[in-house]
Amino acid sequence: MSNPSDFFSNKRSGFGMMPDMEEEQFLLWQNLLEERTGMCLAPQRKSFLQTSLGIRMRELGCDDYEDYYKKVTTGSGGGIEWSILSDRLTVQETRFFRDPDAMAFVKNHLLAMVKTAPQDRSFDILSMGCSSGEEVYSLAMLADECLSHLGFKYSVTGTDLSTVVLRKARQGKYPIRKLETLPASYRQRYCIAVENNEYQIISGLRDRTCFSQVNALNLDAFPVSGLSIIYCQNLLIYFRRWRRREILNALADRLVEGGILVTGLGEMVDWQHPNLVQVDSNKLSIYVRRDNNNQMGGR
Structure with a gap:
Protein backbone atom coordinates (compact mmCIF):
# COMPACT_ATOMS: atom_id res chain seq x y z
CA MET A 1 0.00 0.00 0.00
CA SER A 2 1.40 3.38 -0.96
CA ASN A 3 2.14 6.05 1.59
CA PRO A 4 -0.61 8.76 1.63
CA SER A 5 2.08 11.43 1.84
CA ASP A 6 3.42 10.27 -1.54
CA PHE A 7 0.05 11.04 -3.11
CA PHE A 8 0.05 14.60 -1.79
CA SER A 9 3.70 15.04 -2.75
CA ASN A 10 2.91 14.00 -6.31
CA LYS A 11 -0.08 16.31 -6.43
CA ARG A 12 2.09 19.22 -5.36
CA SER A 13 4.60 18.39 -8.08
CA GLY A 14 1.80 18.44 -10.60
CA PHE A 15 1.04 22.00 -9.63
CA GLY A 16 4.61 23.06 -10.39
CA MET A 17 6.24 22.86 -6.96
CA MET A 18 10.01 23.17 -7.26
CA PRO A 19 12.34 20.88 -5.30
CA ASP A 20 14.23 22.34 -2.36
CA MET A 21 17.60 23.77 -3.30
CA GLU A 22 20.54 21.84 -1.87
CA GLU A 23 23.40 23.71 -0.22
CA GLU A 24 25.80 22.88 -3.06
CA GLN A 25 23.34 24.26 -5.58
CA PHE A 26 22.88 27.45 -3.57
CA LEU A 27 26.65 27.98 -3.44
CA LEU A 28 26.86 27.47 -7.20
CA TRP A 29 24.29 30.18 -7.88
CA GLN A 30 25.64 32.41 -5.13
CA ASN A 31 29.10 32.35 -6.72
CA LEU A 32 27.70 33.07 -10.18
CA LEU A 33 25.76 36.09 -8.96
CA GLU A 34 28.76 37.52 -7.14
CA GLU A 35 31.11 36.83 -10.04
CA ARG A 36 28.91 38.65 -12.54
CA THR A 37 27.38 41.42 -10.46
CA GLY A 38 29.51 41.68 -7.33
CA MET A 39 26.45 41.12 -5.17
CA CYS A 40 26.90 38.65 -2.34
CA LEU A 41 23.68 36.79 -1.57
CA ALA A 42 23.55 36.00 2.15
CA PRO A 43 22.60 32.44 3.20
CA GLN A 44 19.39 33.71 4.78
CA ARG A 45 18.26 34.80 1.31
CA LYS A 46 18.33 31.27 -0.03
CA SER A 47 14.52 31.18 -0.13
CA PHE A 48 14.51 34.36 -2.22
CA LEU A 49 16.91 32.80 -4.70
CA GLN A 50 14.95 29.56 -4.82
CA THR A 51 11.68 31.39 -5.44
CA SER A 52 13.15 33.67 -8.12
CA LEU A 53 14.79 30.78 -9.94
CA GLY A 54 11.69 28.65 -9.59
CA ILE A 55 9.44 31.21 -11.27
CA ARG A 56 11.72 31.48 -14.29
CA MET A 57 12.34 27.73 -14.47
CA ARG A 58 8.61 27.01 -14.52
CA GLU A 59 8.25 29.43 -17.40
CA LEU A 60 10.81 27.35 -19.29
CA GLY A 61 9.48 23.96 -18.20
CA CYS A 62 12.67 23.18 -16.28
CA ASP A 63 12.68 21.53 -12.85
CA ASP A 64 16.38 21.03 -12.15
CA TYR A 65 18.56 23.83 -10.75
CA GLU A 66 21.77 22.46 -12.23
CA ASP A 67 20.23 22.05 -15.69
CA TYR A 68 19.07 25.64 -15.57
CA TYR A 69 22.53 26.73 -14.38
CA LYS A 70 24.02 25.14 -17.50
CA LYS A 71 21.46 26.93 -19.66
CA VAL A 72 22.41 30.27 -18.13
CA THR A 73 26.17 29.79 -18.34
CA THR A 74 26.67 27.98 -21.65
CA GLY A 75 25.59 28.15 -25.25
CA SER A 76 24.61 31.03 -27.51
CA GLY A 77 21.47 31.73 -25.48
CA GLY A 78 23.18 31.83 -22.11
CA GLY A 79 23.79 35.56 -22.21
CA ILE A 80 20.18 36.32 -23.06
CA GLU A 81 18.88 34.04 -20.32
CA TRP A 82 21.27 35.56 -17.79
CA SER A 83 20.00 39.03 -18.68
CA ILE A 84 16.42 37.92 -18.03
CA LEU A 85 17.31 36.24 -14.76
CA SER A 86 19.56 38.99 -13.41
CA ASP A 87 16.71 41.47 -13.88
CA ARG A 88 14.71 39.45 -11.38
CA LEU A 89 17.52 38.85 -8.92
CA THR A 90 18.86 42.39 -8.63
CA VAL A 91 15.73 44.57 -8.42
CA GLN A 92 15.60 46.39 -5.08
CA GLU A 93 12.71 48.00 -3.22
CA THR A 94 12.49 51.77 -3.42
CA ARG A 95 10.04 54.60 -2.82
CA PHE A 96 9.79 58.37 -3.04
CA PHE A 97 11.78 60.23 -0.36
CA ARG A 98 12.71 56.95 1.30
CA ASP A 99 15.13 58.68 3.69
CA LYS A 173 4.45 56.18 -14.20
CA TYR A 174 3.41 54.99 -10.74
CA PRO A 175 0.22 53.66 -9.13
CA ILE A 176 -1.32 56.04 -6.64
CA ARG A 177 -0.20 53.91 -3.68
CA LYS A 178 3.42 54.63 -4.66
CA LEU A 179 2.84 58.33 -4.03
CA GLU A 180 2.04 57.87 -0.35
CA THR A 181 5.52 59.02 0.73
CA LEU A 182 5.60 61.92 -1.72
CA PRO A 183 4.87 65.31 -0.10
CA ALA A 184 1.54 66.70 -1.29
CA SER A 185 3.11 69.88 -2.66
CA TYR A 186 5.44 67.86 -4.88
CA ARG A 187 2.63 65.59 -6.02
CA GLN A 188 0.58 68.57 -7.12
CA ARG A 189 3.50 70.26 -8.84
CA TYR A 190 5.29 67.35 -10.50
CA CYS A 191 2.69 64.60 -11.10
CA ILE A 192 -0.30 64.36 -13.40
CA ALA A 193 -3.10 61.79 -13.34
CA VAL A 194 -3.13 59.35 -16.26
CA GLU A 195 -5.07 56.21 -17.13
CA ASN A 196 -5.44 53.10 -14.92
CA ASN A 197 -5.38 55.09 -11.67
CA GLU A 198 -1.73 55.96 -12.20
CA TYR A 199 0.25 59.18 -12.00
CA GLN A 200 3.09 60.25 -14.25
CA ILE A 201 6.00 62.56 -13.55
CA ILE A 202 5.60 65.69 -15.68
Missing part, protein backbone atom coordinates in the same frame (compact mmCIF):
# COMPACT_ATOMS: atom_id res chain seq x y z
CA PRO A 100 13.61 62.08 4.57
CA ASP A 101 16.61 63.15 6.68
CA ALA A 102 19.08 62.50 3.86
CA MET A 103 16.83 64.23 1.34
CA ALA A 104 16.54 67.26 3.62
CA PHE A 105 20.33 67.42 3.83
CA VAL A 106 20.59 67.25 0.04
CA LYS A 107 18.15 70.14 -0.30
CA ASN A 108 19.98 72.31 2.23
CA HIS A 109 23.34 71.51 0.67
CA LEU A 110 22.11 72.47 -2.79
CA LEU A 111 20.91 75.79 -1.42
CA ALA A 112 24.32 76.35 0.17
CA MET A 113 26.21 75.47 -3.03
CA VAL A 114 24.11 77.88 -5.08
CA LYS A 115 25.30 80.86 -3.02
CA THR A 116 28.86 80.65 -4.38
CA ALA A 117 28.23 79.02 -7.76
CA PRO A 118 28.79 80.83 -11.07
CA GLN A 119 25.58 81.31 -13.05
CA ASP A 120 26.70 78.95 -15.83
CA ARG A 121 27.24 76.03 -13.47
CA SER A 122 25.26 72.83 -13.97
CA PHE A 123 24.42 70.74 -10.92
CA ASP A 124 24.71 67.09 -11.92
CA ILE A 125 23.37 64.36 -9.66
CA LEU A 126 23.86 60.58 -9.73
CA SER A 127 21.59 57.95 -8.17
CA MET A 128 23.21 54.52 -7.91
CA GLY A 129 20.93 51.47 -7.90
CA CYS A 130 17.91 53.60 -8.74
CA SER A 131 15.53 50.69 -9.44
CA SER A 132 12.20 51.96 -10.82
CA GLY A 133 13.16 55.62 -10.52
CA GLU A 134 11.45 56.97 -7.41
CA GLU A 135 14.78 58.09 -5.94
CA VAL A 136 15.81 59.80 -9.17
CA TYR A 137 12.59 61.78 -9.38
CA SER A 138 12.77 62.66 -5.68
CA LEU A 139 16.22 64.17 -6.26
CA ALA A 140 15.01 65.90 -9.42
CA MET A 141 12.14 67.51 -7.51
CA LEU A 142 14.55 68.85 -4.90
CA ALA A 143 16.92 70.15 -7.55
CA ASP A 144 14.12 71.79 -9.50
CA GLU A 145 12.77 73.48 -6.39
CA CYS A 146 16.19 74.78 -5.36
CA LEU A 147 17.70 75.69 -8.73
CA SER A 148 15.24 76.36 -11.53
CA HIS A 149 13.91 79.71 -10.30
CA LEU A 150 17.51 80.92 -10.02
CA GLY A 151 18.31 79.95 -13.60
CA PHE A 152 20.70 77.09 -12.79
CA LYS A 153 20.76 73.95 -14.90
CA TYR A 154 20.66 70.49 -13.38
CA SER A 155 20.47 66.83 -14.38
CA VAL A 156 19.83 63.58 -12.52
CA THR A 157 21.22 60.28 -13.80
CA GLY A 158 19.92 56.99 -12.44
CA THR A 159 21.78 53.71 -12.85
CA ASP A 160 20.77 50.12 -12.29
CA LEU A 161 21.72 46.66 -13.48
CA SER A 162 18.17 45.74 -14.47
CA THR A 163 16.99 46.87 -17.89
CA VAL A 164 13.40 46.05 -16.93
CA VAL A 165 13.22 48.53 -14.05
CA LEU A 166 15.09 51.13 -16.08
CA ARG A 167 12.38 51.00 -18.73
CA LYS A 168 9.78 51.58 -16.02
CA ALA A 169 11.84 54.41 -14.58
CA ARG A 170 12.03 56.21 -17.92
CA GLN A 171 8.24 56.15 -18.20
CA GLY A 172 7.88 57.74 -14.77
CA SER A 203 7.65 65.81 -18.88
CA GLY A 204 9.53 68.91 -17.77
CA LEU A 205 11.05 66.94 -14.90
CA ARG A 206 11.52 63.69 -16.84
CA ASP A 207 13.48 65.62 -19.45
CA ARG A 208 16.07 66.47 -16.78
CA THR A 209 16.68 62.79 -16.02
CA CYS A 210 18.64 60.02 -17.70
CA PHE A 211 18.68 56.30 -16.94
CA SER A 212 21.56 53.98 -17.78
CA GLN A 213 22.41 50.32 -17.21
CA VAL A 214 25.58 50.27 -15.13
CA ASN A 215 27.32 47.49 -13.23
CA ALA A 216 28.81 48.91 -10.04
CA LEU A 217 31.83 46.66 -10.60
CA ASN A 218 32.62 48.46 -13.86
CA LEU A 219 32.44 52.12 -12.91
CA ASP A 220 35.60 52.77 -14.92
CA ALA A 221 33.48 52.21 -18.03
CA PHE A 222 30.90 54.77 -16.89
CA PRO A 223 32.13 58.18 -18.13
CA VAL A 224 30.50 60.49 -15.60
CA SER A 225 32.39 63.04 -13.49
CA GLY A 226 32.02 66.51 -12.04
CA LEU A 227 29.06 65.45 -9.91
CA SER A 228 27.52 67.68 -7.27
CA ILE A 229 25.66 64.87 -5.51
CA ILE A 230 26.05 61.10 -5.55
CA TYR A 231 23.24 59.20 -3.87
CA CYS A 232 24.20 55.61 -3.09
CA GLN A 233 21.88 54.24 -0.42
CA ASN A 234 20.84 50.61 0.13
CA LEU A 235 23.15 49.30 -2.58
CA LEU A 236 26.46 48.63 -0.84
CA ILE A 237 24.91 46.13 1.58
CA TYR A 238 24.81 43.57 -1.23
CA PHE A 239 28.59 43.66 -1.73
CA ARG A 240 31.51 42.34 0.26
CA ARG A 241 33.30 44.96 2.30
CA TRP A 242 36.36 45.19 0.04
CA ARG A 243 34.11 45.74 -2.96
CA ARG A 244 32.24 48.45 -1.08
CA ARG A 245 35.51 50.32 -0.60
CA GLU A 246 36.34 50.03 -4.30
CA ILE A 247 32.93 51.37 -5.29
CA LEU A 248 33.07 54.26 -2.82
CA ASN A 249 36.59 55.22 -3.89
CA ALA A 250 35.50 55.29 -7.53
CA LEU A 251 32.46 57.41 -6.69
CA ALA A 252 34.42 59.84 -4.51
CA ASP A 253 36.75 60.66 -7.39
CA ARG A 254 33.75 61.84 -9.46
CA LEU A 255 32.64 64.54 -7.04
CA VAL A 256 33.31 68.23 -7.57
CA GLU A 257 34.77 70.21 -4.70
CA GLY A 258 32.00 70.71 -2.20
CA GLY A 259 29.98 67.84 -3.67
CA ILE A 260 28.44 65.22 -1.39
CA LEU A 261 28.31 61.43 -1.32
CA VAL A 262 25.23 60.03 0.42
CA THR A 263 25.34 56.42 1.63
CA GLY A 264 23.11 54.28 3.78
CA LEU A 265 23.57 54.46 7.54
CA GLY A 266 25.79 51.57 8.65
CA GLU A 267 26.60 50.37 5.14
CA MET A 268 30.28 51.27 5.47
CA VAL A 269 31.30 52.41 8.94
CA ASP A 270 35.10 52.28 8.61
CA TRP A 271 35.66 53.84 5.18
CA GLN A 272 37.72 57.00 4.79
CA HIS A 273 38.88 59.02 1.81
CA PRO A 274 41.64 61.65 1.88
CA ASN A 275 39.55 64.18 -0.04
CA LEU A 276 36.28 63.68 1.83
CA VAL A 277 35.03 64.77 5.23
CA GLN A 278 32.24 62.85 6.94
CA VAL A 279 29.29 64.85 8.20
CA ASP A 280 28.99 64.66 11.99
CA SER A 281 25.59 63.02 12.46
CA ASN A 282 24.11 59.91 14.06
CA LYS A 283 21.24 59.90 11.56
CA LEU A 284 23.15 60.33 8.31
CA SER A 285 26.08 58.82 6.46
CA ILE A 286 27.21 61.64 4.19
CA TYR A 287 30.65 62.74 2.99
CA VAL A 288 31.60 66.16 1.60
CA ARG A 289 34.46 66.63 -0.83
CA ARG A 290 36.95 69.23 0.36
CA ASP A 291 37.52 72.37 -1.65
CA ASN A 292 40.95 73.84 -2.32
CA ASN A 293 40.98 75.43 1.12
CA ASN A 294 39.92 72.19 2.86
CA GLN A 295 36.58 73.78 3.67
CA MET A 296 33.14 72.39 3.03
CA GLY A 297 30.93 74.14 0.52
CA GLY A 298 30.33 74.70 -3.16
CA ARG A 299 32.99 75.80 -5.53
Whole structure:
Protein backbone atom coordinates (compact mmCIF):
# COMPACT_ATOMS: atom_id res chain seq x y z
CA MET A 1 0.00 0.00 0.00
CA SER A 2 1.40 3.38 -0.96
CA ASN A 3 2.14 6.05 1.59
CA PRO A 4 -0.61 8.76 1.63
CA SER A 5 2.08 11.43 1.84
CA ASP A 6 3.42 10.27 -1.54
CA PHE A 7 0.05 11.04 -3.11
CA PHE A 8 0.05 14.60 -1.79
CA SER A 9 3.70 15.04 -2.75
CA ASN A 10 2.91 14.00 -6.31
CA LYS A 11 -0.08 16.31 -6.43
CA ARG A 12 2.09 19.22 -5.36
CA SER A 13 4.60 18.39 -8.08
CA GLY A 14 1.80 18.44 -10.60
CA PHE A 15 1.04 22.00 -9.63
CA GLY A 16 4.61 23.06 -10.39
CA MET A 17 6.24 22.86 -6.96
CA MET A 18 10.01 23.17 -7.26
CA PRO A 19 12.34 20.88 -5.30
CA ASP A 20 14.23 22.34 -2.36
CA MET A 21 17.60 23.77 -3.30
CA GLU A 22 20.54 21.84 -1.87
CA GLU A 23 23.40 23.71 -0.22
CA GLU A 24 25.80 22.88 -3.06
CA GLN A 25 23.34 24.26 -5.58
CA PHE A 26 22.88 27.45 -3.57
CA LEU A 27 26.65 27.98 -3.44
CA LEU A 28 26.86 27.47 -7.20
CA TRP A 29 24.29 30.18 -7.88
CA GLN A 30 25.64 32.41 -5.13
CA ASN A 31 29.10 32.35 -6.72
CA LEU A 32 27.70 33.07 -10.18
CA LEU A 33 25.76 36.09 -8.96
CA GLU A 34 28.76 37.52 -7.14
CA GLU A 35 31.11 36.83 -10.04
CA ARG A 36 28.91 38.65 -12.54
CA THR A 37 27.38 41.42 -10.46
CA GLY A 38 29.51 41.68 -7.33
CA MET A 39 26.45 41.12 -5.17
CA CYS A 40 26.90 38.65 -2.34
CA LEU A 41 23.68 36.79 -1.57
CA ALA A 42 23.55 36.00 2.15
CA PRO A 43 22.60 32.44 3.20
CA GLN A 44 19.39 33.71 4.78
CA ARG A 45 18.26 34.80 1.31
CA LYS A 46 18.33 31.27 -0.03
CA SER A 47 14.52 31.18 -0.13
CA PHE A 48 14.51 34.36 -2.22
CA LEU A 49 16.91 32.80 -4.70
CA GLN A 50 14.95 29.56 -4.82
CA THR A 51 11.68 31.39 -5.44
CA SER A 52 13.15 33.67 -8.12
CA LEU A 53 14.79 30.78 -9.94
CA GLY A 54 11.69 28.65 -9.59
CA ILE A 55 9.44 31.21 -11.27
CA ARG A 56 11.72 31.48 -14.29
CA MET A 57 12.34 27.73 -14.47
CA ARG A 58 8.61 27.01 -14.52
CA GLU A 59 8.25 29.43 -17.40
CA LEU A 60 10.81 27.35 -19.29
CA GLY A 61 9.48 23.96 -18.20
CA CYS A 62 12.67 23.18 -16.28
CA ASP A 63 12.68 21.53 -12.85
CA ASP A 64 16.38 21.03 -12.15
CA TYR A 65 18.56 23.83 -10.75
CA GLU A 66 21.77 22.46 -12.23
CA ASP A 67 20.23 22.05 -15.69
CA TYR A 68 19.07 25.64 -15.57
CA TYR A 69 22.53 26.73 -14.38
CA LYS A 70 24.02 25.14 -17.50
CA LYS A 71 21.46 26.93 -19.66
CA VAL A 72 22.41 30.27 -18.13
CA THR A 73 26.17 29.79 -18.34
CA THR A 74 26.67 27.98 -21.65
CA GLY A 75 25.59 28.15 -25.25
CA SER A 76 24.61 31.03 -27.51
CA GLY A 77 21.47 31.73 -25.48
CA GLY A 78 23.18 31.83 -22.11
CA GLY A 79 23.79 35.56 -22.21
CA ILE A 80 20.18 36.32 -23.06
CA GLU A 81 18.88 34.04 -20.32
CA TRP A 82 21.27 35.56 -17.79
CA SER A 83 20.00 39.03 -18.68
CA ILE A 84 16.42 37.92 -18.03
CA LEU A 85 17.31 36.24 -14.76
CA SER A 86 19.56 38.99 -13.41
CA ASP A 87 16.71 41.47 -13.88
CA ARG A 88 14.71 39.45 -11.38
CA LEU A 89 17.52 38.85 -8.92
CA THR A 90 18.86 42.39 -8.63
CA VAL A 91 15.73 44.57 -8.42
CA GLN A 92 15.60 46.39 -5.08
CA GLU A 93 12.71 48.00 -3.22
CA THR A 94 12.49 51.77 -3.42
CA ARG A 95 10.04 54.60 -2.82
CA PHE A 96 9.79 58.37 -3.04
CA PHE A 97 11.78 60.23 -0.36
CA ARG A 98 12.71 56.95 1.30
CA ASP A 99 15.13 58.68 3.69
CA PRO A 100 13.61 62.08 4.57
CA ASP A 101 16.61 63.15 6.68
CA ALA A 102 19.08 62.50 3.86
CA MET A 103 16.83 64.23 1.34
CA ALA A 104 16.54 67.26 3.62
CA PHE A 105 20.33 67.42 3.83
CA VAL A 106 20.59 67.25 0.04
CA LYS A 107 18.15 70.14 -0.30
CA ASN A 108 19.98 72.31 2.23
CA HIS A 109 23.34 71.51 0.67
CA LEU A 110 22.11 72.47 -2.79
CA LEU A 111 20.91 75.79 -1.42
CA ALA A 112 24.32 76.35 0.17
CA MET A 113 26.21 75.47 -3.03
CA VAL A 114 24.11 77.88 -5.08
CA LYS A 115 25.30 80.86 -3.02
CA THR A 116 28.86 80.65 -4.38
CA ALA A 117 28.23 79.02 -7.76
CA PRO A 118 28.79 80.83 -11.07
CA GLN A 119 25.58 81.31 -13.05
CA ASP A 120 26.70 78.95 -15.83
CA ARG A 121 27.24 76.03 -13.47
CA SER A 122 25.26 72.83 -13.97
CA PHE A 123 24.42 70.74 -10.92
CA ASP A 124 24.71 67.09 -11.92
CA ILE A 125 23.37 64.36 -9.66
CA LEU A 126 23.86 60.58 -9.73
CA SER A 127 21.59 57.95 -8.17
CA MET A 128 23.21 54.52 -7.91
CA GLY A 129 20.93 51.47 -7.90
CA CYS A 130 17.91 53.60 -8.74
CA SER A 131 15.53 50.69 -9.44
CA SER A 132 12.20 51.96 -10.82
CA GLY A 133 13.16 55.62 -10.52
CA GLU A 134 11.45 56.97 -7.41
CA GLU A 135 14.78 58.09 -5.94
CA VAL A 136 15.81 59.80 -9.17
CA TYR A 137 12.59 61.78 -9.38
CA SER A 138 12.77 62.66 -5.68
CA LEU A 139 16.22 64.17 -6.26
CA ALA A 140 15.01 65.90 -9.42
CA MET A 141 12.14 67.51 -7.51
CA LEU A 142 14.55 68.85 -4.90
CA ALA A 143 16.92 70.15 -7.55
CA ASP A 144 14.12 71.79 -9.50
CA GLU A 145 12.77 73.48 -6.39
CA CYS A 146 16.19 74.78 -5.36
CA LEU A 147 17.70 75.69 -8.73
CA SER A 148 15.24 76.36 -11.53
CA HIS A 149 13.91 79.71 -10.30
CA LEU A 150 17.51 80.92 -10.02
CA GLY A 151 18.31 79.95 -13.60
CA PHE A 152 20.70 77.09 -12.79
CA LYS A 153 20.76 73.95 -14.90
CA TYR A 154 20.66 70.49 -13.38
CA SER A 155 20.47 66.83 -14.38
CA VAL A 156 19.83 63.58 -12.52
CA THR A 157 21.22 60.28 -13.80
CA GLY A 158 19.92 56.99 -12.44
CA THR A 159 21.78 53.71 -12.85
CA ASP A 160 20.77 50.12 -12.29
CA LEU A 161 21.72 46.66 -13.48
CA SER A 162 18.17 45.74 -14.47
CA THR A 163 16.99 46.87 -17.89
CA VAL A 164 13.40 46.05 -16.93
CA VAL A 165 13.22 48.53 -14.05
CA LEU A 166 15.09 51.13 -16.08
CA ARG A 167 12.38 51.00 -18.73
CA LYS A 168 9.78 51.58 -16.02
CA ALA A 169 11.84 54.41 -14.58
CA ARG A 170 12.03 56.21 -17.92
CA GLN A 171 8.24 56.15 -18.20
CA GLY A 172 7.88 57.74 -14.77
CA LYS A 173 4.45 56.18 -14.20
CA TYR A 174 3.41 54.99 -10.74
CA PRO A 175 0.22 53.66 -9.13
CA ILE A 176 -1.32 56.04 -6.64
CA ARG A 177 -0.20 53.91 -3.68
CA LYS A 178 3.42 54.63 -4.66
CA LEU A 179 2.84 58.33 -4.03
CA GLU A 180 2.04 57.87 -0.35
CA THR A 181 5.52 59.02 0.73
CA LEU A 182 5.60 61.92 -1.72
CA PRO A 183 4.87 65.31 -0.10
CA ALA A 184 1.54 66.70 -1.29
CA SER A 185 3.11 69.88 -2.66
CA TYR A 186 5.44 67.86 -4.88
CA ARG A 187 2.63 65.59 -6.02
CA GLN A 188 0.58 68.57 -7.12
CA ARG A 189 3.50 70.26 -8.84
CA TYR A 190 5.29 67.35 -10.50
CA CYS A 191 2.69 64.60 -11.10
CA ILE A 192 -0.30 64.36 -13.40
CA ALA A 193 -3.10 61.79 -13.34
CA VAL A 194 -3.13 59.35 -16.26
CA GLU A 195 -5.07 56.21 -17.13
CA ASN A 196 -5.44 53.10 -14.92
CA ASN A 197 -5.38 55.09 -11.67
CA GLU A 198 -1.73 55.96 -12.20
CA TYR A 199 0.25 59.18 -12.00
CA GLN A 200 3.09 60.25 -14.25
CA ILE A 201 6.00 62.56 -13.55
CA ILE A 202 5.60 65.69 -15.68
CA SER A 203 7.65 65.81 -18.88
CA GLY A 204 9.53 68.91 -17.77
CA LEU A 205 11.05 66.94 -14.90
CA ARG A 206 11.52 63.69 -16.84
CA ASP A 207 13.48 65.62 -19.45
CA ARG A 208 16.07 66.47 -16.78
CA THR A 209 16.68 62.79 -16.02
CA CYS A 210 18.64 60.02 -17.70
CA PHE A 211 18.68 56.30 -16.94
CA SER A 212 21.56 53.98 -17.78
CA GLN A 213 22.41 50.32 -17.21
CA VAL A 214 25.58 50.27 -15.13
CA ASN A 215 27.32 47.49 -13.23
CA ALA A 216 28.81 48.91 -10.04
CA LEU A 217 31.83 46.66 -10.60
CA ASN A 218 32.62 48.46 -13.86
CA LEU A 219 32.44 52.12 -12.91
CA ASP A 220 35.60 52.77 -14.92
CA ALA A 221 33.48 52.21 -18.03
CA PHE A 222 30.90 54.77 -16.89
CA PRO A 223 32.13 58.18 -18.13
CA VAL A 224 30.50 60.49 -15.60
CA SER A 225 32.39 63.04 -13.49
CA GLY A 226 32.02 66.51 -12.04
CA LEU A 227 29.06 65.45 -9.91
CA SER A 228 27.52 67.68 -7.27
CA ILE A 229 25.66 64.87 -5.51
CA ILE A 230 26.05 61.10 -5.55
CA TYR A 231 23.24 59.20 -3.87
CA CYS A 232 24.20 55.61 -3.09
CA GLN A 233 21.88 54.24 -0.42
CA ASN A 234 20.84 50.61 0.13
CA LEU A 235 23.15 49.30 -2.58
CA LEU A 236 26.46 48.63 -0.84
CA ILE A 237 24.91 46.13 1.58
CA TYR A 238 24.81 43.57 -1.23
CA PHE A 239 28.59 43.66 -1.73
CA ARG A 240 31.51 42.34 0.26
CA ARG A 241 33.30 44.96 2.30
CA TRP A 242 36.36 45.19 0.04
CA ARG A 243 34.11 45.74 -2.96
CA ARG A 244 32.24 48.45 -1.08
CA ARG A 245 35.51 50.32 -0.60
CA GLU A 246 36.34 50.03 -4.30
CA ILE A 247 32.93 51.37 -5.29
CA LEU A 248 33.07 54.26 -2.82
CA ASN A 249 36.59 55.22 -3.89
CA ALA A 250 35.50 55.29 -7.53
CA LEU A 251 32.46 57.41 -6.69
CA ALA A 252 34.42 59.84 -4.51
CA ASP A 253 36.75 60.66 -7.39
CA ARG A 254 33.75 61.84 -9.46
CA LEU A 255 32.64 64.54 -7.04
CA VAL A 256 33.31 68.23 -7.57
CA GLU A 257 34.77 70.21 -4.70
CA GLY A 258 32.00 70.71 -2.20
CA GLY A 259 29.98 67.84 -3.67
CA ILE A 260 28.44 65.22 -1.39
CA LEU A 261 28.31 61.43 -1.32
CA VAL A 262 25.23 60.03 0.42
CA THR A 263 25.34 56.42 1.63
CA GLY A 264 23.11 54.28 3.78
CA LEU A 265 23.57 54.46 7.54
CA GLY A 266 25.79 51.57 8.65
CA GLU A 267 26.60 50.37 5.14
CA MET A 268 30.28 51.27 5.47
CA VAL A 269 31.30 52.41 8.94
CA ASP A 270 35.10 52.28 8.61
CA TRP A 271 35.66 53.84 5.18
CA GLN A 272 37.72 57.00 4.79
CA HIS A 273 38.88 59.02 1.81
CA PRO A 274 41.64 61.65 1.88
CA ASN A 275 39.55 64.18 -0.04
CA LEU A 276 36.28 63.68 1.83
CA VAL A 277 35.03 64.77 5.23
CA GLN A 278 32.24 62.85 6.94
CA VAL A 279 29.29 64.85 8.20
CA ASP A 280 28.99 64.66 11.99
CA SER A 281 25.59 63.02 12.46
CA ASN A 282 24.11 59.91 14.06
CA LYS A 283 21.24 59.90 11.56
CA LEU A 284 23.15 60.33 8.31
CA SER A 285 26.08 58.82 6.46
CA ILE A 286 27.21 61.64 4.19
CA TYR A 287 30.65 62.74 2.99
CA VAL A 288 31.60 66.16 1.60
CA ARG A 289 34.46 66.63 -0.83
CA ARG A 290 36.95 69.23 0.36
CA ASP A 291 37.52 72.37 -1.65
CA ASN A 292 40.95 73.84 -2.32
CA ASN A 293 40.98 75.43 1.12
CA ASN A 294 39.92 72.19 2.86
CA GLN A 295 36.58 73.78 3.67
CA MET A 296 33.14 72.39 3.03
CA GLY A 297 30.93 74.14 0.52
CA GLY A 298 30.33 74.70 -3.16
CA ARG A 299 32.99 75.80 -5.53
